[in-house]
Amino acid sequence: MKVREGRRGTFINMFVNANTIFIGLPLNLALFGNHSLSFFLVYYLANTVSTWAIGIFFVSSDGPKSDIAKKFNWKKLLPAPLLGFIVALIWLLLDLPLPTLVDKTFSMVGGVVTPLSLIYIGIVLADAGLKSIHFDRDTIVALPGRFVFAPAVMIVVMMMFKHNMTIPSVEQGTLIIQAAAPGLAVLPILVGEAKGDVEYATNVVTTSTVLFVIVVPILMEIITLL
Numbered sequence: 001m002k003v004r005e006g007r008r009g010t011f012i013n014m015f016v017n018a019n020t021i022f023i024g025l026p027l028n029l030a031l032f033g034n035h036s037l038s039f040f041l042v043y044y045l046a047n048t049v050s051t052w053a054i055g056i057f058f059v060s061s062d063g064p065k066s067d068i069a070k071k072f073n074w075k076k077l078l079p080a081p082l083l084g085f086i087v088a089l090i091w092l093l094l095d096l097p098l099p100t101l102v103d104k105t106f107s108m109v110g111g112v113v114t115p116l117s118l119i120y121i122g123i124v125l126a127d128a129g130l131k132s133i134h135f136d137r138d139t140i141v142a143l144p145g146r147f148v149f150a151p152a153v154m155i156v157v158m159m160m161f162k163h164n165m166t167i168p169s170v171e172q173g174t175l176i177i178q179a180a181a182p183g184l185a186v187l188p189i190l191v192g193e194a195k196g197d198v199e200y201a202t203n204v205v206t207t208s209t210v211l212f213v214i215v216v217p218i219l220m221e222i223i224t225l226l
Contacts, residue, residue, distance in 0.1 A: 001141050006197040009059030010187060011138065014204055015145035017051045018181035020044045021081060023209065026117040027216070028177060032170050039174040041085050048082055051184060059190045124185055125206060132199075133207050142204050147180055147215045154179035158226065173223045180219055182208035 003011045018024060020043065028040045091098070154176050161167060183205040184190075191201040 001138075003138050003141070004197075006062060006195075007138050007200045009055075009062035009194065009196060010183075010191055010201045010204060011142050011145075012058045013051070013055045013187055014142040014183050014208070015149060017055045017184050018047055018146075018150075018178060019183060019185050019205075019209070020047045020178055020181060022117045022120050022185055023212065024178050024181040026113060027181075028174055029113075031177065031216075031220070032173055036170045036174045039168075039171040040178065043175055043178040045082065045085070047178070048079065055184075056190060059187075059196065060194050062194060062196050121185075121209065125209060130206070130210070133203060133210065135207075138200060139204055139207060143208060143211065146183060146208050147211070151176050151180040151219060155222070155226065169223075172226060173220075176223055177216070177219060180212075180215055182212045 001011070020040075024044070025040060028036055158167060158172050158175065185205060187205055188198050188201040192198045
């Protein structure tokens with residue numbers, strides 16, 4: 001696609017890695033309910049490893065030589081949500097009791113995930129400024145990667161596996177929706193550390209976040225036909 005230097009790492013990440021936590025999680029809970037959480041966590045786990053073990057190196061190797069890879073902290077492979085998931089999984093497997101106070105506290109905190117995520121996204125969009133959105137060539141070719149190519153690959157994978165096993169409709173919908181979630185919110189920060197094109201990274205993340213409002217209902221219609 002002849003994407004210019006400084007933008008290539010962003011371009012590649014737009015095709016593969018999604019904003020699963022701040023947009024993907026609250027949207028998934030709204031569309032499919034709490035019973036979709038286990039399927040979401042599977043995608044989140046893969047997305048996190050993909051971002052911090054692979055995606056970051058495409059960003060660091062793009063543009064001027066940067067020491068971002070040298071400074072890379074492997075602890076980022078275990079962010080707080082992933083650590084919480086691992087601890088909870090071990091807790092459930094061991095069938096340990098959970099004190100009522102802790103259970104109620106965690107339930108209350110979990111209940112504010114969606115509104116807090118929406119507030120955060122609002123802050124990000126306000127900070128970037130909707131007036132900053134523009135559709136240059138590199139942006140136009142990146143957006144179909146996020147909204148068309150990625151979910152199309154996931155749909156093909158679902159169709160392949162459905163011949164040999166039964167896939168719950170909630171799992172299918174979850175994985176397809178997450179595959180099309182907007183670009184990583186942290187992408188402009190990573191690009192800035194690598195001295196790449198931060199304006200482009202901010203633009204594609206902001207644009208994909210805004211346009212996702214249009215993409216979701218279209219994907220939901222497609223999912224009902226599968």
